[in-house]
Amino acid sequence: MQRFPSLTRRRFIEGFAASAGAASLGRFSNAAEPAVTEPEVLRAAEVDLSIGERGANFTGRTRLATVVNGSLPAPTLRWREGDAVTIRVRNELPEPTSIHWHGLVLPANMDGVPGLSFHGIAPGETFTYRFPLRQSGTYWYHSHSAFQEQLGLYGALVIEPREPEPFAYDREHVVLLSDWTDRDPFALYLLLKRHSDYFNYQKRTLGDFTRDAKRDGLSAALAERRDWARMRMQPSDLADVSGAAYTYLMNGRAPAANWTGLFRPGERVRLRFVNGSSMSTFDVRIPGLQMTVVAADGQNVHPVTVDEFRIATAETFDVLVTPAGADAFTIFAQSLDRTGHARGTLAVAEGLTAPVPEMDRIVYLTMADMGHGAAASDGVDHSSHSAPLVIAPPATEHAEHAGHGAAAPASEHTAHGGGAAVEHGASEQRNPGVDMQTTAPAPKLADPGIGLRNNGRRVLTYGDLHSLFADPDGREPERTIELHLTGHMERFMWSFDGIPFASAEPLDLRYGERVRIRLVNDTMMSHPIHLHGMWSDLEDEAGGFLVRKHTVSMPPGTQRSYRVTADAIGRWAYHCHLLFHMEAGMFREVRVDG
Amino acid sequence: MVSLLRHVHALLCATLALAAAAADAQQHADHAEHAEHADQAAPISADDRAAAFPDLGGIGHMHLEDPLNRSVLLDRFESQDDDGNPVAWDLDAWVGRDLTKLWIRSDGERRDGNTEQADVEILWGKSFARWWDLLTGVREELDPGPDETWAAVGVRGTAPYRLGLEATAYVGDGGASALRVETHYEVLVTNRWILRPELDLAWYGQSDPSRGRGAGLAEGDLGIRLRYEIRREVAPYVGVLLARKFGRTADLSAGDDDDTRLVAGIRVSF
Numbered sequence: 001m002q003r004f005p006s007l008t009r010r011r012f013i014e015g016f017a018a019s020a021g022a023a024s025l026g027r028f029s030n031a032a033e034p035a036v037t038e039p040e041v042l043r044a045a046e047v048d049l050s051i052g053e054r055g056a057n058f059t060g061r062t063r064l065a066t067v068v069n070g071s072l073p074a075p076t077l078r079w080r081e082g083d084a085v086t087i088r089v090r091n092e093l094p095e096p097t098s099i100h101w102h103g104l105v106l107p108a109n110m111d112g113v114p115g116l117s118f119h120g121i122a123p124g125e126t127f128t129y130r131f132p133l134r135q136s137g138t139y140w141y142h143s144h145s146a147f148q149e150q151l152g153l154y155g156a157l158v159i160e161p162r163e164p165e166p167f168a169y170d171r172e173h174v175v176l177l178s179d180w181t182d183r184d185p186f187a188l189y190l191l192l193k194r195h196s197d198y199f200n201y202q203k204r205t206l207g208d209f210t211r212d213a214k215r216d217g218l219s220a221a222l223a224e225r226r227d228w229a230r231m232r233m234q235p236s237d238l239a240d241v242s243g244a245a246y247t248y249l250m251n252g253r254a255p256a257a258n259w260t261g262l263f264r265p266g267e268r269v270r271l272r273f274v275n276g277s278s279m280s281t282f283d284v285r286i287p288g289l290q291m292t293v294v295a296a297d298g299q300n301v302h303p304v305t306v307d308e309f310r311i312a313t314a315e316t317f318d319v320l321v322t323p324a325g326a327d328a329f330t331i332f333a334q335s336l337d338r339t340g341h342a343r344g345t346l347a348v349a350e351g352l353t354a355p356v357p358e359m360d361r362i363v364y365l366t367m368a369d370m371g372h373g374a375a376a377s378d379g380v381d382h383s384s385h386s387a388p389l390v391i392a393p394p395a396t397e398h399a400e401h402a403g404h405g406a407a408a409p410a411s412e413h414t415a416h417g418g419g420a421a422v423e424h425g426a427s428e429q430r431n432p433g434v435d436m437q438t439t440a441p442a443p444k445l446a447d448p449g450i451g452l453r454n455n456g457r458r459v460l461t462y463g464d465l466h467s468l469f470a471d472p473d474g475r476e477p478e479r480t481i482e483l484h485l486t487g488h489m490e491r492f493m494w495s496f497d498g499i500p501f502a503s504a505e506p507l508d509l510r511y512g513e514r515v516r517i518r519l520v521n522d523t524m525m526s527h528p529i530h531l532h533g534m535w536s537d538l539e540d541e542a543g544g545f546l547v548r549k550h551t552v553s554m555p556p557g558t559q560r561s562y563r564v565t566a567d568a569i570g571r572w573a574y575h576c577h578l579l580f581h582m583e584a585g586m587f588r589e590v591r592v593d594g
Numbered sequence: 595m596v597s598l599l600r601h602v603h604a605l606l607c608a609t610l611a612l613a614a615a616a617a618d619a620q621q622h623a624d625h626a627e628h629a630e631h632a633d634q635a636a637p638i639s640a641d642d643r644a645a646a647f648p649d650l651g652g653i654g655h656m657h658l659e660d661p662l663n664r665s666v667l668l669d670r671f672e673s674q675d676d677d678g679n680p681v682a683w684d685l686d687a688w689v690g691r692d693l694t695k696l697w698i699r700s701d702g703e704r705r706d707g708n709t710e711q712a713d714v715e716i717l718w719g720k721s722f723a724r725w726w727d728l729l730t731g732v733r734e735e736l737d738p739g740p741d742e743t744w745a746a747v748g749v750r751g752t753a754p755y756r757l758g759l760e761a762t763a764y765v766g767d768g769g770a771s772a773l774r775v776e777t778h779y780e781v782l783v784t785n786r787w788i789l790r791p792e793l794d795l796a797w798y799g800q801s802d803p804s805r806g807r808g809a810g811l812a813e814g815d816l817g818i819r820l821r822y823e824i825r826r827e828v829a830p831y832v833g834v835l836l837a838r839k840f841g842r843t844a845d846l847s848a849g850d851d852d853d854t855r856l857v858a859g860i861r862v863s864f
Contacts, residue, residue, distance in 0.1 A: 108646040115655030118648060146658070189658065193692065194665045195863075198826055205782040229755040232725060432693055432721040488724070490752075493692050502659050512635030569638055570646035573655075585659040593647075594638065 015058045015247045015254020036065050036072040038252055039155060043078045045085045049099070051121075051143075051153065052092035058180045058247045058254045066093065066143070066151035072252050073176050073276065074141070074155025081136040081162045087129040089121055093148075096120040099129070100144040100573075101157065102314060102530070103298050103550035106131040108570020111532055113144045116571040116589060120145060136161035137298025138272040138316045140176070147185030147278075149579055154178060154276035159298075166468060167294050167303065169320055172270035173261035177284075177311070177333050177342050179246040179277040180254075189580050192240055193492040199242040202337065202362050203234055227367055231436070235364035236337075237489060237524055238450070240580060241279045243340030248280065250333065250344040258353060259344035261331075268322045269346065270294075271331075275311045278579035281336035281526060281553075283310050283452060286329050286346065287357055291319035293460055297549040300468040309460035310336070310449050312528035312553035314577035317460075321346070328352040336451065336526070338362045363451040370524050371438035371557025422520055422559065428486055428498040435488040437522045441559035443541050449526075449555055462538065462547070462560075471537060471545035473565045477516035480561075481507065485554060485576070485586065487523045493584055494523075494576065500585025507574065509566035511594025518561040519554055526555045527581065531590065533572040537563040551577060566592045664689040665863070670701075670819075672859025674835065678705030680855075693721040697729060702737070712736040715746060715762075726751035733764055739805055742766060748774075756780075771799030783820075788829075792817045801842055808842020821861055829861040 036054045049068050056065035056072055068074030079085055091097045098120050100112035110131045114120030121127040136159045143153035156174040181188060191198055213221040228235055253259040263269050271291075275282060285291075285308040292305045295318035303320075311317055311333075323329055328347040335341065338359045345353055422441055428434050448459035487494040496504070509515060516539070519529060529536075530551040539561045540546045552562055569592045576586035638646075670684040682703040688695040697719050702712030717731030726749055733744040748762030757779055764772040778792035794815040801809045819833030838844075839851040 109648050113655065115650060115653055119650060119653065146656075186658070186661075190661065190663050193661075193663050195826065201785045203782055203785055205784050207784070226755075232752050232754065232756050430723070432723055432726075435724050490725075491692050491721070500659050501655070501657055511638065567635060568646075569642060583658045585657065587655075587657065589655070593643075594635075 014256040015249075034070065035062075036067050036152070036252070037070045039071040039073050039075045040069070041076045041078055045079065045083045047077065047085070047087045048090070049075070049087060050090045050092055051097050051099075056152065056180070058249065059182055061182050063182050064151070066097075066148045066153045068153060068155060072152040073178065074153060076156045076158065076174055077141070078158045078160065079133055080160050081133050084130065084132045088126050089129065090126040091121040091123055094123055096122055096145055097148060097153070098143055098145045099141055099153075100532070101129075101131075101139065101141050103137075103139040103316070104131070104157075105134055105533065105535070105568065108533060108568065108572065111570070111572065113532065113573045116573055133159050135159060135298065137295055137300070138174075138274065138318050139298050140274045140276055140314075140316065142276065144573070147189070147579065147583070149276075150179075150181065150185040150188075150278040152178075152180070156272065156274050156276075158272060166300060167320060168268065169270040170267040171263065172272060173346075174251065174272045174274065175259075175261070175331060175344065176251050176274045176276050177280075177282050178249045178252075178275075179241070179280045180249050181241070181245045181247075183245055185278075185579075188241065188245065189583060192580060193584075196240065196490050196492045197234060197237070199240070199244040200234065200236055201242070201244055202236045202339070204236060204364065233436070233489060233524060235366070236362065237365070238337035238362070239280065239335060239339070240492075240525070240578070242337050243335060246280065246335075246340060248277075248282075248333065248335060248340050248342035250331065250342040253344065255341060255343040255356070260350055260352075261344065261346050262350070263323050263346055263348060265324065265348060266322075268320055271319050271321060273311055273317045273319065275313050275315050277313050279313065281310060281312050281528075282333040282342065283308060283336065283360075284331070284333045285309075285457065286321060286331050287354070288326060288329050289321045289323060289346075290458075291321055293464070294318050294320055296465050296547060297551060299548045301547060302466045302468060304460065304464045305458070306460040306464070307457035308452065308455075310452060310553075312526065312551065312577075314528050314530055314551040315549075315553065326354065328354040330354040330356050332357055334359050338451070360451060360455070363453075365450060365524060365556065369450055369555075369557050370436070371441040371521070371559075424484065424522070425497050428484060428522065431486075431498040433488050433491065433493040433495060433500070434486045434498045434522065435490065436524060437484075438520065438557055438559075441520050441557055443560050444555065444558050445541060445546070445560075447555075462553070463540070465538075465547040467545070467547045469548075471563075472535075472548070473514055473537070473563065475514045477514050477563050479513075480516040480518055482518045482520065483588075484520045484522045485527050485529070487525070487581070487584075487586065489524065492580075494581040494586035495584075496586060496588055501587040501589075502585065504588055506571070506589040506591040509564070509590060509592045511566055511569050511592055513566050513594075515564050515566065516561055517564055518559065519552070520559045521554045521556055524556045525578075525581075526553060527586065528553045528577040529575070530577045531564065531572065531574045533568045533570060533590075533592075534564050534566065537565075539563065566594075569593055660691045662689070662691060667861075667863040669861055670859055671862065672831075672833075672857045675856040676853065680705045680710070682857075682859075688719065690719070695719040695727070697731070709737045711738055717746060717748075719750065723751075725753070729762065733762075744770075744772065753777075769800070770802065773797040786823045787820065788823065789818065789820050792819070798843070801846075803846055806843065806846045808844070808846055810841045810843075812840060812843035814838045814840065817857070819857065819859075827863045831857075831859055831861060833857045 036056045053064045054067045055062045065072050098112045098114050111117040139157040142149045156176050251259040292303045331344045333342040424437050445463035452459045483496045486498045528551045536549050538546045572590045574588045574590045575582045666687040674680040684701040687698045697717040699715040703710045713735045715733045717729040719727045719729045721727045730747045733746045735742040744764035744766040750760045753759045760776045762774050774796050776794045781789040796813040798807045798812050816836040819831045821829040821831035823829040835855045837853040839847050844851040
């Protein structure tokens with residue numbers, strides 16, 4: 001397998017040892033441009049944010065970043081539940097901008113999605129957001145305009161609860177993970193549409209084939225290659241954009257710049273992890289420490305202690321750690337495709353480091369991963385997560401579908417008992433924008449996911465997450481809306497049900513109703529699906545309430561269901577949070593009215 | 595003994611009754627919660643609606659769903675080890691969107707500074723299936739001989755087993771017809787060393803001795819090229835080209851019908 005042995009390559013992955021603030025300015029930005037700074041913490045209920053451009057140097061080259069109050073990430077906002085906040089956002093960019101408050105339940109016209117909730121913020125204009133804080137926890141905010149998120153417009157948002165937390169800690173740190181590229185994001189997007197595997201340097205080679213043939217026998221290796229070749233796909237397609245383009249950041253620092261969070265021995269530390277990346281999934285661990293997960297997407301969960309967790313784009317996890325026995329611990333966040341990592345240190349003093357682990361080897365997708373019902377070929381015991389699907393559809397489901405038109409695939413939906421084959425709507429058939437359909441999807445809630453199975457570490461799964469509260473609505477969903485995540489890897493087209501946003505009708509919800517959304521992943525990639533304005537209450541395999549989330553990760557081959565209470569009127573965005581998938585059309589308007 | 599059993603029985607009954615009462619109470623509580631929730635879905639005021647559905651003056655959500663894109667691939671630009679130091683090219687370019695593209699294709703060969711053979715095609719491409727585009731347009735043969743125009747219709751795509759395939763049928767002046775099929779495969783020796791076998795075949799419907807064409811299978815080129823991708827866009831290569839002529843076409847070529855050439859060139863895309 002081709003690795004990247006060269007020094008330049010290593011420097012690119014590890015980034016510059018200097019923090020972004022010490023950037024020297026090159027030809028790609030105006031020399032008069034000040035460099036980006038590190039984020040401040042803003043605690044007032046009235047905040048002024050100014051969106052502009054500054055030079056950032058994470059790789060040895062300086063590029064213009066999109067920043068808030070001069071920093072990348074944007075300032076950390078710390079508010080208090082129950083307060084009403086006022087945020088004046090001034091646009092100093094030459095193009096329109098916006099800020100979306102990810103995971104916050106607020107009036108639709110404060111949600112910050114241009115063209116749905118408001119006009120956007122024109123150059124030179126100031127827009128004032130005002131809304132009450134009706135929740136607490138760890139969230140984040142980011143631009144919802146063009147590719148500004150990829151250029152650095154994201155920050156952490158912490159809301160302190162009115163009531164005491166159900167757990168104690170002595171100090172806390174925000175750990176915001178992101179991905180940075182020196183490339184122009186629009187050019188990168190066009191490049192993916194021309195050459196979707198441009199950044200994949202982990203495709204299997206003749207050498208891999210020889211090794212597999214020796215290990216599994218020639219006929220087994222040939223048969224496995226044949227399956228993939230017939231599909232015209234690559235089992236190494238884990239990420240569209242890899243470490244070949246990205247430098248992964250922790251709180252705005254490249255690995256070599258080593259963001260450091262301090263602790264005193266014996267303290268219990270709360271880490272608020274936010275995945276603010278555009279296109280990256282991270283597997284996070286702190287060698288030598290166990291992490292007790294206490295919240296997911298800002299909402300408290302029954303504590304669960306793990307060695308490692310996977311965090312999809314836009315998700316947040318709060319963990320408690322009690323560093324002991326050493327002065328420094330590495331926070332290690334490797335990308336899903338194992339082409340790079342973010343890294344920082346928990347230490348008793350600045351300047352200390354702990355060993356940084358080697359990245360794990362890439363694990364290739366199997367046909368079973370993609371929900372093709374093939375026998376597990378990766379030697380993993382799948383019994384725990386390939387159990388027959390028993391989501392009982394409510395009696396009204398068929399009638400609802402009949403009357404629902406474009407919102408659901410046109411075909412009838414049968415009960416998915418016993419892992420029965422899934423049905424695909426007419427809009428997915430004979431569609432040059434759809435390259436694959438899954439045949440036997442399952443919730444896989446107890447599956448740690450590709451690359452994390454049987455790795456000797458206790459890895460968090462969705463099945464481990466149980467909200468600390470009972471189903472806050474309690475009603476059974478009145479109907480089920482099934483949506484398939486669809487796409488074409490090679491053409492880099494992405495959609496729901498084979499219909500991209502521009503051609504799709506809004507999904508209509510009646511104000512006050514309780515619906516179940518069932519997602520089926522018909523692609524070979526993982527998609528973090530985010531519904532604005534309302535919670536996504538994830539269900540377990542039996543249809544019971546599991547955990548309240550704002551972003552639901554959908555690995556390939558999965559079918560997962562969640563309940564939504566349509567308690568907020570307005571026009572809401574509903575989309576894959578991988579930035580380039582969203583832009584390519586894996587996006588719907590959800591319209592709540594009544 | 596009997597009284598003891600009675601006591602146990604009474605105790606069990608009491609426990610069950612308590613449990614039932616607790617479950618009942620829970621249900622009531624749940625019910626109250628639901629009722630409360632139903633109350634929460636309060637009527638929407640006109641102000642609420644105005645705030646939730648602001649007048650955006652018809653401005654929709656901006657997406658860059660299917661932007662205008664372009665691609666230029668100089669698939670082969672090579673020097674061949676043969677008399678007259680031939681230089682050959684094969685260009686594939688397009689401008690367009692996800693499913694509709696305007697293609698420009700060209701290939702040709704120059705020897706001793708003279709163009710031996712050259713053609714240009716302009717085709718409208720439309721994706722009609724998961725892996726296939728339909729291409730229709732014109733082909734202009736610039737050399738050899740006087741310019742010649744063909745109408746072209748073909749397909750382009752990826753066959754199972756990841757076989758790249760282009761098949762185009764042509765109709766020219768006076769009912770002339772031709773068929774060209776190009777197929778290639780890529781073997782990853784490593785992720786940067788890529789071995790590419792390619793087979794190009796041409797058939798003609800009619801013989802045209804003035805242009806050296808015989809009816810039937812006429813020409814076949816089998817190339818095997820090994821490239822190194824310095825970056826995706828720039829890849830020098832070396833290879834072998836076996837060029838053969840068949841049937842009537844071979845007869846018309848006066849012995850020059852079987853050629854094996856070493857090639858060296860560069861593949862460039864942008």
